[in-house]
Amino acid sequence: MSDTTQFRVLDFDCPACASTVERVLANAEGVEDVEVHYATGRVEIEYDDDVADPDTFAQTIENQGYTPQPA
Amino acid sequence: MNRDGAKRYYRKHRKAIVTAASGLLYVGGWSLGYRTGLDAASAAVLVLATVIGGYDIAKTASHEITNRTLGIKTLVTLAAAGAVLIGEYWEAAAVVFLFSLGSYLEGRTMRKTRTALQELLELTPDTATVRREGELREVPAREVEGGEVVVVKPGEKIPVDGDVVDGESAVNQAPVTGESAPVHKADGDEVYAGTVNREGALEIRTTGAGSDTTLERIIRRVEKAQEAQSPTESLIDRFAKYYTPGVIVLAVVAFAVTRNAILSLTLLVIGCPGALVIGPPVSIVSAIGNAARSGVLMKGGEHLERAGKIDLVAFDKTGTLTKGETAVADIEGFGLADDEVLRLAATAEKKSEHHLADAIVDAARERSPAATDGGRAVADAAAPEPSRQSVPDPDDFDVVAGKGVIARLDVAGDAGGSSDRSDGGHELVVGNRKLLDERGVAVPEPVAEYVREREERGETAVHVVRAGTVVGAIALRDELREAAPGVVAALQDAGIETVMLTGDNERTAAAVAEEVGIDDSRAELLPEDKQAVIEAYQADGRVVAMVGDGINDAPSLATADVGIAMGAAGTDTAVETADMALMADDLDRIPYAVTLSKATRWNVLENVGLAVLTVTVLLAGVLTSYVTLATGMLVHEASVLAVILNGMRLLRY
Numbered sequence: 095m096s097d098t099t100q101f102r103v104l105d106f107d108c109p110a111c112a113s114t115v116e117r118v119l120a121n122a123e124g125v126e127d128v129e130v131h132y133a134t135g136r137v138e139i140e141y142d143d144d145v146a147d148p149d150t151f152a153q154t155i156e157n158q159g160y161t162p163q164p165a
Numbered sequence: 166m167n168r169d170g171a172k173r174y175y176r177k178h179r180k181a182i183v184t185a186a187s188g189l190l191y192v193g194g195w196s197l198g199y200r201t202g203l204d205a206a207s208a209a210v211l212v213l214a215t216v217i218g219g220y221d222i223a224k225t226a227s228h229e230i231t232n233r234t235l236g237i238k239t240l241v242t243l244a245a246a247g248a249v250l251i252g253e254y255w256e257a258a259a260v261v262f263l264f265s266l267g268s269y270l271e272g273r274t275m276r277k278t279r280t281a282l283q284e285l286l287e288l289t290p291d292t293a294t295v296r297r298e299g300e301l302r303e304v305p306a307r308e309v310e311g312g313e314v315v316v317v318k319p320g321e322k323i324p325v326d327g328d329v330v331d332g333e334s335a336v337n338q339a340p341v342t343g344e345s346a347p348v349h350k351a352d353g354d355e356v357y358a359g360t361v362n363r364e365g366a367l368e369i370r371t372t373g374a375g376s377d378t379t380l381e382r383i384i385r386r387v388e389k390a391q392e393a394q395s396p397t398e399s400l401i402d403r404f405a406k407y408y409t410p411g412v413i414v415l416a417v418v419a420f421a422v423t424r425n426a427i428l429s430l431t432l433l434v435i436g437c438p439g440a441l442v443i444g445p446p447v448s449i450v451s452a453i454g455n456a457a458r459s460g461v462l463m464k465g466g467e468h469l470e471r472a473g474k475i476d477l478v479a480f481d482k483t484g485t486l487t488k489g490e491t492a493v494a495d496i497e498g499f500g501l502a503d504d505e506v507l508r509l510a511a512t513a514e515k516k517s518e519h520h521l522a523d524a525i526v527d528a529a530r531e532r533s534p535a536a537t538d539g540g541r542a543v544a545d546a547a548a549p550e551p552s553r554q555s556v557p558d559p560d561d562f563d564v565v566a567g568k569g570v571i572a573r574l575d576v577a578g579d580a581g582g583s584s585d586r587s588d589g590g591h592e593l594v595v596g597n598r599k600l601l602d603e604r605g606v607a608v609p610e611p612v613a614e615y616v617r618e619r620e621e622r623g624e625t626a627v628h629v630v631r632a633g634t635v636v637g638a639i640a641l642r643d644e645l646r647e648a649a650p651g652v653v654a655a656l657q658d659a660g661i662e663t664v665m666l667t668g669d670n671e672r673t674a675a676a677v678a679e680e681v682g683i684d685d686s687r688a689e690l691l692p693e694d695k696q697a698v699i700e701a702y703q704a705d706g707r708v709v710a711m712v713g714d715g716i717n718d719a720p721s722l723a724t725a726d727v728g729i730a731m732g733a734a735g736t737d738t739a740v741e742t743a744d745m746a747l748m749a750d751d752l753d754r755i756p757y758a759v760t761l762s763k764a765t766r767w768n769v770l771e772n773v774g775l776a777v778l779t780v781t782v783l784l785a786g787v788l789t790s791y792v793t794l795a796t797g798m799l800v801h802e803a804s805v806l807a808v809i810l811n812g813m814r815l816l817r818y
Contacts, residue, residue, distance in 0.1 A: 107268035110236025117232040133446040
C-alpha cells in the first residue's frame with residue numbers, strides 16, 4: 095500500500111541542497127515519489143509501506159545536514 | 166541530563182556555532198600572522214578554521230557529487246581545498262568562514278519566509294469545548310467529529326468549521342478572508358476555524374475539524390501555489406543545470422592557459438549561480454504568502470507573473486461592482502393596481518432562480534396580506550418554506566435566457582380558487598423589451614417612457630404582460646458596493662483601463678458605469694458574449710483580468726489572462742477556474758492584488774538583474790586580478806543576501 099508523509103525543513107540554505115536531499119530520498123528503499131521544495135521547505139514522500147520504513151526518512155534528511163520537522 | 170541538554174543545544178545551533186568558531190579562528194590566525202609574524206602557527210590556526218568551518222560543507226558536497234547534483238558547496242569545497250594546497254591559508258579560511266556566515270544568514274531569513282504561512286495555522290486553537298452526552302468537555306480540536314456541537318466563548322478562537330446553531334456574535338474573519346471588519350454571525354451562518362469570536366457565546370455544529378477546515382485547505386493550496394514554478398524560475402533552473410559544470414570546466418581551462426591557481430579557484434567561487442537561482446523563488450513565495458494573509462489566493466508564480474502584465478481589468482456588474490442584492494425599487498401599474506402587478510410577476514417568476522426573480526418574489530411576499538401575522542401562522546404550519554407560500558404556483562413555466570420568463574396561470578392569480586382550465590388560463594410574460602418584441606407584444610408609450618426613466622437611474626426594469634397586454638412594469642435596483650468607485654479610481658491611477666461587462670441593457674449599464682467612473686461599459690451581453698469581448702481585447706494585445714463571481718462567470722474567468730473570483734471562501738469551484746481568488750467579497754483587494762503582482766514582477770526582474778550584474782562585475786574583477794577568493798566570496802554572499810532581503814520586502818507589501 096502506498097502512503098504519504100510530510101516534513102518541513104526550515105534550514106535549507108540553497109536550492110541545490112534541496113535537490114540533493116530529493117535525490118537521496120528518491121533512492122531510498124520503497125520510496126515511490128519525493129518532492130522537496132527549497133522555497134517552502136516542504137518535503138513530501140510517497141512510499142510503499144510494505145518496503146519502506148517512514149521513521150528512517152527523518153534520519154536520512156538529518157544525515158544531509160538539515161533539520162526535518164513533522165508537518 | 167546536562168550533557169543531553171548541551172548536545173541538543175549544539176545540534177540546534179550547530180550552524181551558528183560552527184560559523185562563529187571558524188570566524189574566531191580565522192581572526193585569531195590572521196592576527197597571529199600579522200602581529201607576531203609566527204607564520205607556521207598562523208597557518209595552522211587558519212587551516213583549523215578552514216577544516217572546522219568546511220567540514221559540513223564538504224560533507225554536503227560529497228553528497229552532491231555522489232548524487233550528481235553539482236551545487237555551490239562542491240564549488241566552495243574545491244576552492245577551499247585548492248587554496249590550502251597552494252598555501253593560501255588566509256584565503257581558504259576566509260572563503261569558508263564567509264560562506265558559512267552567508268548561508269547561516271540565508272537560512273535564518275528564509276526561515277521567516279517559510280514560516281509566514283504557518284503562523285496562520287497557529288491561529289487555530291488546539292482544544293475545543295464540545296457538548297457530549299449532555300456535558301461540556303474539553304477535547305483536542307482535531308478529534309471533534311462532524312455534527313458535534315462546539316461552544317465558543319467571547320474572545321476565544323473558533324476551533325472548527327461549522328454552522329452557528331445558537332447565539333449571536335461578531336466574528337473577526339481576517340485570518341481566513343482578510344476582511345478587517347468583524348462579520349455578524351447568527352443562527353445558520355457559517356463560521357471558520359481560526360477566526361475569532363468577539364462578542365457573544367456561540368454554539369457551532371461542526372462541519373469540518375483538524376485538517377479538513379477551510380483554513381487548512383487554503384494553506385495547502387497556497388503552498389502548492391508557492392511551489393509551482395514560474396516560467397522565469399524554470400528557465401533559470403534549466404540554465405543553472407549547465408552553469409555549474411560549465412564553471413568548473415572554465416576554471417580548469419583558465420588554469421591550463423594561465424597557470425594562475427588563484428584565478429581559477431576564484432572563478433569557482435564567483436561562478437556559483439546563488440543569487441540567480443535564489444532570487445525569483447523568494448520573491449514569488451513572499452508575494453503569494455503576503456497575498457494569502459490578506460485574503461487573496463494566488464494560484465502560482467506563473468499566474469502571478471502574468472498578472473504583473475495586466476493592463477485592463479474587466480468587471481462583471483452584478484454581484485461584483487454591485488452588492489448582488491437586487492431589490493424592487495418601484496412598481497408601476499398600467500391599468501392594474503401596483504400590488505396586483507407585483508403578484509402576477511411573482512407568480513410567473515416563482516420557479517425561476519434568477520436574482521431578479523428572487524427580488525420580485527420577496528417583494529410580493531412582503532406586501533401580500535397572506536404574509537401578515539395571521540397568514541404566517543398558517544403558512545408556518547403548512548409548509549417548510551413560508552417565504553413563498555403567499556405567492557401561487559404557475560401552471561407552466563419557461564425561462565428565456567437573458568430575456569425573461571413565460572408562465573401560464575389558470576385564472577388570474579386565483580390559485581387554490583375555482584380553477585377552470587378549459588379556457589387555458591392566462592399567459593404571463595415577465596421580461597425585457599427583447600422578449601416582448603419577440604412575442605409581438607406592443608409596448609405603449611407611457612410604459613416605454615417609464616422604463617427608460619428608471620433605466621437612466623441605473624435600475625433594471627421588467628415588463629409584466631398578461632394575456633398579450635402590458636399591465637405594468639417593475640423597476641429593480643442593485644446597490645453599488647461602496648468600494649467600487651474607489652477601486653476603479655485606484656486601478657486607473659495605476660495606469661490600468663477598466664471595463665464593465667453586463668447582461669443589462671445599454672441605458673442601465675451607462676448609468677451604473679457613470680456612477681462608478683469606469684472607463685467603458687459593454688451591455689446586453691450573454692455569458693458567451695462576455696467571453697468574446699475578452700477575446701477581442703486579447704486580440705488587440707491587451708493583457709486582460711476578469712473579475713467575477715467564479716460560477717456564472719466561469720467561462721470568462723477562464724478565457725481572461727488572469728481570472729479573479731470573488732467570495733471564494735466557501736466555494737471550491739470558483740478557485741478552480743480562477744487564477745486568483747478573493748476569499749471575501751472585498752472589492753478593495755483588487756487594486757492590491759494587481760499592484761502586488763506588478764511589484765512582484767519588478768522584484769523578480771530586480772533580483773535577476775542584480776545577480777547577473779554581480780557575476781559580470783566579479784568576472785571582470787577576477788580576470789583583471791582585482792578580485793581574489795575572499796573578496797569574491799564576500800561579494801557573492803552579499804548578493805545572495807541582497808536578493809533574499811529584496812524578495813522578502815514583498816512579505817510586507
